Amino acid sequence: MLLKKLNKLNRSSFTIPKSITGFMLGIFLSMGISGDGRAIADNNSNELKNDLQTGLIDQLGNDQTCADTGGILAYAETKDYGLYICADINDPRQPKHYRSVNKNGSPGVRLTARTYNPNQGNYFEFYNGDYVYMLQLPSAQIKQPLLVVEFPDGDGYEQKITRLLLSQELLQHLALQSNRLRVKTFNVF
Template sequence: MLGHKQFKALSVALSFTILTFAFSSQPAIAQLKVGNLSEIEGDVTCGRGTGGTLAYAETKNYLVYICGAEDDPTAPRFYRSRTRNGGPGLNLEAVNYDPRQLRYFEFRNNGYTYILQIPTSRIPNPVLAVEFPNGKRVEERVTRYLARTDVSTPSQGVCSFITSNSVNIRSGPSTTYSVLTQLNRGRVVRALNRRGNWVKLVGVEDPTTERVRPINGWVSNAYINGCSEDQFDRWRR
């Protein structure tokens, strides 16, 4: 018969073996695949009544389409999800709000919020999330994300950031216009278009919530830069 110490040692060894087997038996996490929307050319989920597909994502259980507005294909307007098992899907339309944040799309419906994160160097493992009215949040990791290659079209509201401190945001495209507010280095903004040496801003990111609040102003082109992720990370430090 085993003594108490021998039995205890054997139990520990068996527990460790079982634990090791359990971890080694876990399926490997699928690597995120990022590509171009041309990979799903011919898909008509974002069809009549929309401006076409802006972004597409896959998770373990869902296929998600972000569709543009019919009158402005660069503006996200519709959220359409389809289940992989053939179950009922979900069709949402953003009415009276802009679902595009700088790092994710956000659609709301009857107290529920549907969030699709955009993969970046700051979000290397994006998720599809649903926030319930009671505050509960469930997530599924995005395993595939497709978008348009060209993200520099002015009407898209290009992600940009401020490169200096106490930069004046003015009501018009020159120094003769009044100062609306000031932004410091690293603040992320949504730039709409450029007029001469001035850039039109339509949104600024709240650094705490990462949500975009509207802003209607102009900034000198000398104090703004594009959001390549490497630049973005350096300036935010």
């Protein structure tokens, strides 16, 4: 019965009131998805909160980095970069563009996703030729998310994400995805 109700849910008409979005952000960031798709609470979430500042993209004010897209879905910051995940202009819930802003003033990277797998869950991955850019999201398995860049020769580098801001749309999408995964693994006797 619960599964039928979830299947009938029209995502485009379902919105999370702003007053509880911050609460949900905290809950989502302190939970992870286990290997079998069940949501599991992270008992060490204090460690995550000490290393990572989290919030909503509203903190960015009138940032225009994703102006020609469907808007900012996520923003992450490392010691050298500001990183933006921008939405598809035709579906503001779907990640489509990766934009980096270099803190040293040099030109950043602008990439468009060829495909996106919404089930990957705890990271965004973009390709630039043979280079791979991966932006991790916190989960039970990933206590301290990273920006990971892989070079064509297999070498690469990582930088710790120190600040992560999510849009209400992405938070809503991740919460719904998490609920669907839990319902799929729920056994009814």
